[in-house]
Amino acid sequence: MAENEHVPLFETRQMKGRILFRSVAASILLGICFVFIYRVRFLPVGGNAERWTWIGLFLSELWFSFYWLLTTVCRWNSVNRIPYIHRLSQRFGEELPGVDVFVCTADPSIEPPSMVVNTVLSVMAYDYPPQKLSIYLSDDGASDLTFYAMLEAADFSKTWLPFCNKFGVEPRSPEAYFRTASEAVHVEEWILVKKQYEDMKMRIEATTKMNRIPEHIRKQHKGFREWDLVSSKRYHQTILQILIDGRDPNAVDFEGNPLPTLVYLAREKRPQFQHHFKAGAMNALIRVSSRISNSPIILNVDCDMYSHNSELIKYPLCIFMDEEKGDEVAYVQFPQNFDNLTKNEIYGSSFRVIQKLEVQGFDANGGPCYIGTGCFHRREALCGKKYDRNYKVDWKKLNNTKVEENASLLEETCKVLASCSFEHNTAWGKEMGLVYGFPVEDVITGLSVQCRGWKSMYLSPEREGFLGVAPITLLQTLVQHKRWTEGHLQVFLSKYCPLLYGHKKIPLKLRLAYSAFNLFAANCLATLYYVVVPCLCLLKGISLFPKISSPWVLPFAYVAFVHRAYSLGEFVWCGGTFLGWCNDQRMWLFKRTTSYFFAFFETILKLLGYSQLAFVVTAKVAEEDVSKRYERELIEFGAASPMFDILATLAMLNLFGSFVAIKKVILDGNQGSKIIDQFGLQILLCLVLVTINLPVYQALFFRKDNGKMPTSVTCKSIILALLACTLAMCYR
Ligand SMILES: O=c1ccn([C@@H]2O[C@H](COP(=O)(O)OP(=O)(O)O[C@H]3O[C@H](CO)[C@@H](O)[C@H](O)[C@H]3O)[C@@H](O)[C@H]2O)c(=O)[nH]1
Numbered sequence: 001m002a003e004n005e006h007v008p009l010f011e012t013r014q015m016k017g018r019i020l021f022r023s024v025a026a027s028i029l030l031g032i033c034f035v036f037i038y039r040v041r042f043l044p045v046g047g048n049a050e051r052w053t054w055i056g057l058f059l060s061e062l063w064f065s066f067y068w069l070l071t072t073v074c075r076w077n078s079v080n081r082i083p084y085i086h087r088l089s090q091r092f093g094e095e096l097p098g099v100d101v102f103v104c105t106a107d108p109s110i111e112p113p114s115m116v117v118n119t120v121l122s123v124m125a126y127d128y129p130p131q132k133l134s135i136y137l138s139d140d141g142a143s144d145l146t147f148y149a150m151l152e153a154a155d156f157s158k159t160w161l162p163f164c165n166k167f168g169v170e171p172r173s174p175e176a177y178f179r180t181a182s183e184a185v186h187v188e189e190w191i192l193v194k195k196q197y198e199d200m201k202m203r204i205e206a207t208t209k210m211n212r213i214p215e216h217i218r219k220q221h222k223g224f225r226e227w228d229l230v231s232s233k234r235y236h237q238t239i240l241q242i243l244i245d246g247r248d249p250n251a252v253d254f255e256g257n258p259l260p261t262l263v264y265l266a267r268e269k270r271p272q273f274q275h276h277f278k279a280g281a282m283n284a285l286i287r288v289s290s291r292i293s294n295s296p297i298i299l300n301v302d303c304d305m306y307s308h309n310s311e312l313i314k315y316p317l318c319i320f321m322d323e324e325k326g327d328e329v330a331y332v333q334f335p336q337n338f339d340n341l342t343k344n345e346i347y348g349s350s351f352r353v354i355q356k357l358e359v360q361g362f363d364a365n366g367g368p369c370y371i372g373t374g375c376f377h378r379r380e381a382l383c384g385k386k387y388d389r390n391y392k393v394d395w396k397k398l399n400n401t402k403v404e405e406n407a408s409l410l411e412e413t414c415k416v417l418a419s420c421s422f423e424h425n426t427a428w429g430k431e432m433g434l435v436y437g438f439p440v441e442d443v444i445t446g447l448s449v450q451c452r453g454w455k456s457m458y459l460s461p462e463r464e465g466f467l468g469v470a471p472i473t474l475l476q477t478l479v480q481h482k483r484w485t486e487g488h489l490q491v492f493l494s495k496y497c498p499l500l501y502g503h504k505k506i507p508l509k510l511r512l513a514y515s516a517f518n519l520f521a522a523n524c525l526a527t528l529y530y531v532v533v534p535c536l537c538l539l540k541g542i543s544l545f546p547k548i549s550s551p552w553v554l555p556f557a558y559v560a561f562v563h564r565a566y567s568l569g570e571f572v573w574c575g576g577t578f579l580g581w582c583n584d585q586r587m588w589l590f591k592r593t594t595s596y597f598f599a600f601f602e603t604i605l606k607l608l609g610y611s612q613l614a615f616v617v618t619a620k621v622a623e624e625d626v627s628k629r630y631e632r633e634l635i636e637f638g639a640a641s642p643m644f645d646i647l648a649t650l651a652m653l654n655l656f657g658s659f660v661a662i663k664k665v666i667l668d669g670n671q672g673s674k675i676i677d678q679f680g681l682q683i684l685l686c687l688v689l690v691t692i693n694l695p696v697y698q699a700l701f702f703r704k705d706n707g708k709m710p711t712s713v714t715c716k717s718i719i720l721a722l723l724a725c726t727l728a729m730c731y732r
């Protein structure tokens with residue numbers, strides 16, 4: 001045992017492939033330098049249009065290069081962390097700290113209670129001493145449908161938990177388990193539990209469909225009476241119900257084992273008080289849980305992210321409880337993985353490369369950002385404590401906090417903690433808890449925790465920790481990315497700008513890493529320029545790139561080709577398919593020209609005081625035909641949206657550009673080869689864009705299903721693109 005104490009609980013390893021990464025990056029940098037030399041040396045002297053379009057293109061290239069350099073510097077060093085959970089068990093046995101799990105939900109119509117129940121059951125069933133586990137559900141929808149579903153979950157857990165333990169069930173979300181697992185050895189028990197689960201699901205779905213709880217059910221639990229006072233989800237008192245009190249000796253499953261504590265909370269809402277969306281919900285949970293279980297470790301998950309790995313809690317504990325390096329760590333972040341992705345990830349939602357290669361760079365520079373779900377926090381750090389070198393946790397001592405009040409008394413005393421006015425004139429939302437005022441409460445909170453001196457770490461075990469639901473329509477995806485990039489940009493332009501706020505608090509490289517993420521949206525301008533201007537210049541006969549026969553074409557070709565080829569290599573190395581990479585490239589373009597563009601403008605409007613903070617919750621369900629198209633990997637355009645106007649117009653513009661160019665090449669006879677020489681790269685750029693946009697043309701002109709582009713979008717885009725072309729050709 002004595003020698004064991006010096007064995008670390010986790011190890012840090014350099015990432016593989018660093019030499020390749022660095023050499024490729026260095027060669028690209030050289031290529032970029034040649035591109036810049038070309039741009040400066042061949043700056044057109046005559047012709048206003050020539051000169052200014054050239055300068056504009058140069059500025060775009062400068063921006064791209066700057067952004068690329070930023071991301072490359074942040075990835076220069078990357079590390080992997082490897083936890084050793086058997087060492088944890090050897091050293092601490094059952095003397096493990098309490099863990100509070102927070103699950104957030106906001107709206108039963110787009111986050112169905114049956115899904116929430118699965119997430120809750122999956123975290124209740126962690127392979128962890130149940131006396132040390134407490135689950136809290138925050139319901140910002142204040143819905144009795146969700147409350148009812150939780151009652152059902154509490155009941156079903158008595159069967160589900162022993163079943164999981166007995167047969168080592170994995171994953172422990174019943175829905176996911178019964179969907180994927182084939183009948184186990186103990187067929188009878190398996191069928192019985194499955195039936196019980198399906199009955200429960202049916203009951204929950206029936207009430208959801210009816211949108212009300214029948215009287216006979218309402219009579220079964222005192223909690224329903226609270227809803228007599230609820231006038232709407234924006235106007236109601238705090239509802240707090242301890243559904244399972246882990247301290248109660250009668251709270252046991254059907255085999256007599258203790259159950260984890262389970263709490264339902266809908267914090268008070270009044271229209272005159274800001275509720276701060278998810279950040280507000282999390283802060284209410286932090287306070288309420290501090291009275292009930294007060295565990296030193298907090299895990300937070302979104303309601304759609306079920307636990308996919310029953311051993312998971314022990315992984316971050318290896319980091320927190322490591323004698324040498326553990327005490328400085330404030331949070332341990334797991335990646336966001338999804339279980340509803342199609343083979344070729346049509347909306348590029350897997351974040352493969354980011355999660356398998358890029359965040360590791362963050363980690364090496366001081367710690368990953370907090371991404372809102374799948375994150376284990378040290379309660380003290382989240383609640384505002386500053387790190388200092390003498391900080392040392394005695395985990396054994398921490399285990400001994402006991403509350404005496406009975407459950408109903410506890411419910412009453414806790415309610416005030418979740419009331420609207422509680423935070424008035426306190427540091428909550430500023431130095432305590434999650435930070436308010438941004439649509440990305442997670443990132444800003446992580447940053448401020450790190451600026452208080454803490455580190456964070458990233459764990460990405462072989463078996464994924466959590467699986468969630470990725471948006472299944474294009475519009476939902478674009479709107480989600482708009483919220484994220486808008487939030488990031490707002491952070492960058494606020495007093496929390498990592499470059500300034502983090503000065504002397506966190507390493508420069510970490511500030512740069514944050515800036516790279518914060519500046520996502522700023523990519524929109526350069527991208528739009530690159531998509532629109534070369535095409536218009538082609539129509540007008542302005543050449544913007546070197547001739548094909550000139551040696552200057554080489555650096556352009558090299559940078560473009562190697563950069564993309566390396567990206568493809570990484571994507572495939574991370575487990576993606578070639579088509580998946582192509583889809584990812586398309587989404588790269590779509591997001592930059594729409595989500596980022598809107599995010600950029602809305603941020604400016606907000607700075608000027610014209611726009612308010614909002615949080616558009618992503619839908620986790622869709623109509624059947626939409627789901628079917630998603631499974632067939634058909635992009636869903638079927639809605640009128642300004643985002644689609646932009647996408648369609650850009651697609652049409654490049655189609656016209658390519659068409660005119662090809663016509664010229666073919667019809668102009670012996671001039672043809674000259675045109676190709678002069679405009680080769682520009683034509684190629686247009687053709688690449690046309691290829692990327694093929695599904696857009698299909699949706700505009702050929703599709704018949706409901707996912708096709710609305711006719712209004714088709715008309716608008718043709719008119720706008722024609723107008724732009726005519727203007728370009730006539731403008732002198
Ligand atoms: O007023 C609100 C709004 C949202 N939520 C919850 O917040 C979570 C995330 O919302 P979702 O619409 O699923 O957003 P995503 O874009 O999927 O979320 C990502 O981005 C968010 C920040 O923009 C983070 O909070 C999330 O953890 C992260 O997964 C969900 O559980 C919601 O129930 C609330 O509790 N209250």
Ligand SMILES: [Mn+2]
Nearest residue numbers: 302304469618
């Ligand atoms: Mn989500």
